[in-house]
Amino acid sequence: MPLFMGEYYIASSYNEEENAIAEWYDSENYNSLVIIDEYNRIERYKEMCGDMDVYVMWLTAESRPEEGKKIIFINDKFNAMAQDFVLEHWAIVGFFTG
Numbered sequence: 450m451p452l453f454m455g456e457y458y459i460a461s462s463y464n465e466e467e468n469a470i471a472e473w474y475d476s477e478n479y480n481s482l483v484i485i486d487e488y489n490r491i492e493r494y495k496e497m498c499g500d501m502d503v504y505v506m507w508l509t510a511e512s513r514p515e516e517g518k519k520i521i522f523i524n525d526k527f528n529a530m531a532q533d534f535v536l537e538h539w540a541i542v543g544f545f546t547g
Contacts, residue, residue: 458543466545467497481514481540482521
């Protein structure tokens with residue numbers, strides 16, 4: 450049995466990242482997206498969201514999803530904190546390297 454399995458996005462360009470965010474936004478399955486980006490480019494993801502009703506914030510140990518709100522959480526590594534959040538809150542993961 451795998452240690453971690455689920456849906457995720459892998460994007461290596463601005464357009465792929467933007468498309469992944471748009472696809473996640475249109476999905477009814479996930480309200481939280483955890484973007485793993487070693488450069489922590491939070492302003493980039495805010496820009497990509499444009500007019501979408503999305504909150505973009507850092508992932509912290511205190512982070513929690515909010516019912517009925519789409520939230521993107523940014524973290525530089527897929528560390529234990531990110532893994533715990535994804536497993537506990539059924540978030541989707543995006544590995545963005547563009």
